[in-house]
Amino acid sequence: MTVTTEINGHSPEKLLAPVLSAFWDQPNSWALRTYLRHEGYEGMRKALAMDPDAVIALVKDAGLRGRGGAGFPTGMKWQFIPQGDGKPHYLVVNADESEPGTCKDIPLLYANPHSLIEGMIIACHAIRSEHAFIYLRGEVVPVLRRLHEAVREAYEAGYLGTAERRRQKLGVDGLPGLDITVHAGAGAYICGEETALLDSLEGRRGQPRLRPPFPAVAGLYACPTVVNNVESIASVPAILNKGKEWFRSMGSEKSPGFTLYSLSGHVANPGQYEGPLGITLRQLLEMSGGMRPGHRLKFWTPGGSSTPLLTDEHLDVPLDYEGVGAAGSMLGTKALQCFDETTCVVRAVTRWTEFYAHESCGKCTPCREGTYWLVQLLRDLEAGKGRMEDLDKLADIADNINGKSFCALGDGAASPIFSSLKYFREEYEQHITGGGCPFDPAKSTVWADEPRSTHLGVNA
Numbered sequence: 001m002t003v004t005t006e007i008n009g010h011s012p013e014k015l016l017a018p019v020l021s022a023f024w025d026q027p028n029s030w031a032l033r034t035y036l037r038h039e040g041y042e043g044m045r046k047a048l049a050m051d052p053d054a055v056i057a058l059v060k061d062a063g064l065r066g067r068g069g070a071g072f073p074t075g076m077k078w079q080f081i082p083q084g085d086g087k088p089h090y091l092v093v094n095a096d097e098s099e100p101g102t103c104k105d106i107p108l109l110y111a112n113p114h115s116l117i118e119g120m121i122i123a124c125h126a127i128r129s130e131h132a133f134i135y136l137r138g139e140v141v142p143v144l145r146r147l148h149e150a151v152r153e154a155y156e157a158g159y160l161g162t163a164e165r166r167r168q169k170l171g172v173d174g175l176p177g178l179d180i181t182v183h184a185g186a187g188a189y190i191c192g193e194e195t196a197l198l199d200s201l202e203g204r205r206g207q208p209r210l211r212p213p214f215p216a217v218a219g220l221y222a223c224p225t226v227v228n229n230v231e232s233i234a235s236v237p238a239i240l241n242k243g244k245e246w247f248r249s250m251g252s253e254k255s256p257g258f259t260l261y262s263l264s265g266h267v268a269n270p271g272q273y274e275g276p277l278g279i280t281l282r283q284l285l286e287m288s289g290g291m292r293p294g295h296r297l298k299f300w301t302p303g304g305s306s307t308p309l310l311t312d313e314h315l316d317v318p319l320d321y322e323g324v325g326a327a328g329s330m331l332g333t334k335a336l337q338c339f340d341e342t343t344c345v346v347r348a349v350t351r352w353t354e355f356y357a358h359e360s361c362g363k364c365t366p367c368r369e370g371t372y373w374l375v376q377l378l379r380d381l382e383a384g385k386g387r388m389e390d391l392d393k394l395a396d397i398a399d400n401i402n403g404k405s406f407c408a409l410g411d412g413a414a415s416p417i418f419s420s421l422k423y424f425r426e427e428y429e430q431h432i433t434g435g436g437c438p439f440d441p442a443k444s445t446v447w448a449d450e451p452r453s454t455h456l457g458v459n460a
C-alpha cells in the first residue's frame with residue numbers, strides 16, 4: 001500500500017510515529033542482530049548505569065500509561081513495589097490478549113520480541129526483580145516459538161542469566177542475576193485479568209482475587225509483583241534511550257507518547273498503525289485508505305469490545321485517554337473495530353455478549369447469571385421473537401452487572417449493551433416490529449482473500 005494523501009496539511013509520515021513497529025518489514029525483524037542494528041539494548045545499557053529509583057522517576061516523568069486497557073501510569077505502578085522487604089519481587093508481563101478486536105501485542109511479539117525483553121530487563125532493574133514471567137496466550141504457537149528463541153538469544157548475549165555472567169558480559173558491577181520464564185496459558189479471556197493471571201501462573205484455576213491485597217504487596221507467590229501489558233513494557237526502552245522530552249513531544253500532556261492502533265473490520269487496509277496518542281479515527285482512516293470501497297462507517301469500538309461503542313459522530317474524537325473518556329467511552333486497548341452500514345448492531349452485540357457469557361469465570365452472580373440472560377434476550381431479539389419490554393430488561397440486567405461484579409469482565413460485558421441501546425435503540429425496535437433482522441448477514445462479511453497490512457506500507 002502506498003500512502004500519498006495529505007491530512008490537514010501534514011504528510012501521513014508526520015502523523016505516524018513508528019517506534020515499536022519501525023522495522024517490522026525488515027527481514028528477520030525478530031532476530032537479535034536486526035534489533036541491535038536499530039539501537040536495540042541501548043536503553044538497557046543506559047538504565048543499568050542508573051540507580052533503579054532514577055529509572056522509575058524517568059518513566060514516571062515521561063508519563064507512560066499502561067497500554068493494557070486502564071491507562072494506569074507505569075512508573076507509579078513500579079514505585080508501589082516495597083523496597084528492602086527481603087522478599088523476591090516479580091515482573092509479570094500480560095501477553096494474554098484475548099479481548100475481541102484487540103490484536104496489537106501478538107503482532108508486536110511476533111515481529112519485535114526483543115523490545116519486550118529489553119523493556120523487561122529495564123523494569124526488573126527498576127523494581128529490583130531477579131525473575132520475570134511472560135504469560136502468553138497459548139494458542140499462538142508461532143509467537144511462543146519466537147519468544148523462546150528471543151529469550152535464548154538474550155541469555156546467550158549475557159543480558160539474562162547469572163549475576164556473574166551478566167556482570168562480565170555487560171560490564172556493570174553489582175548486577176544481579178535475571179531469569180525470564182515464558183509461560184503459555186491455556187486460552188481463557190479471564191486469565192488476562194491480572195489477578196486471575198497470577199492464579200493461573202501459580203497453577204490454579206484462573207479466577208480473579210479479592211483486593212486488597214494488591215499485586216504490588218502480595219502478587220505472585222504472595223510476593224510484591226508488577227503486572228504490565230506487553231506494549232507498556234516494550235515502550236520503555238525507547239524512553240530510556242531517547243529521553244522523556246522526546247516521548248512527551250508526542251501526544252498530549254496527560255496522554256503522552258506513541259502507541260499502536262489496531263484498525264480492523266470493514267476498513268480498506270486493516271493493520272497496526274503506530275502514531276501519537278490523540279490522533280483521530282478520521283485521520284487514521286484517511287491515511288489508511290478509509291472504509292471498504294462504497295461503504296460508510298456506522299459504529300466502532302475505540303478499544304476492543306469492552307469499550308462502549310461510538311458512531312460516525314465521533315470520528316474527530318482525539319484517541320487518547322481523556323478524549324475518548326469525554327466522548328463516553330474508553331481508549332482501552334486502541335482496538336479500532338470499524339463496522340459499516342451493512343452490519344446489524346443487534347447481531348454484533350449478540351456475538352460479543354455470547355463471548356462474555358462463555359468467558360465469564362462464574363465466580364460472581366451478577367456476571368455469571370447476567371451474561372447468560374443477556375444472551376437469551378439478545379438471541380430472541382435477533383430472531384425477531386423479542387418484545388418491546390425486553391429492551392428495558394436488557395438495560396436493567398446490564399445495570400445489575402455494571403459496577404456490581406467482582407472484576408472488570410462484567411463491566412466490559414455491559415458496555416456494548418448500554419452503548420448500542422443509546423445509539424441504536426431504533427434498530428432493536430425494528431427487529432421487534434419487523435419480526436426479524438432487516439440486514440443481510442452475507443453483505444456484512446469482511447472479504448477473506450485480501451492481504452492484510454500489518455503496518456503502514458507493509459502487507460503480511
Ligand SMILES: Cc1cc2nc3c(=O)[nH]c(=O)nc-3n(C[C@H](O)[C@H](O)[C@H](O)COP(=O)(O)O)c2cc1C
Nearest residue numbers: 066067068094096097192193194228229232408409
Ligand atoms: C477480563 C479481563 C481481561 C484482560 N485481559 C488483558 C490482556 O489480555 N492483556 C493485558 O495487558 N491486560 C488485560 N487486562 C487488564 C489487566 O487486568 C491489567 O490491568 C493490565 O495487564 C495492566 O497492565 P498495564 O498497566 O501495563 O496496562 C484484562 C482485564 C480484564 C478484566
Ligand code: SF4
Nearest residue numbers: 361362363364367407
Ligand atoms: S465479573 Fe465475571 S469474570 Fe469477573 S469474577 Fe465475576 S463472574 Fe468471574
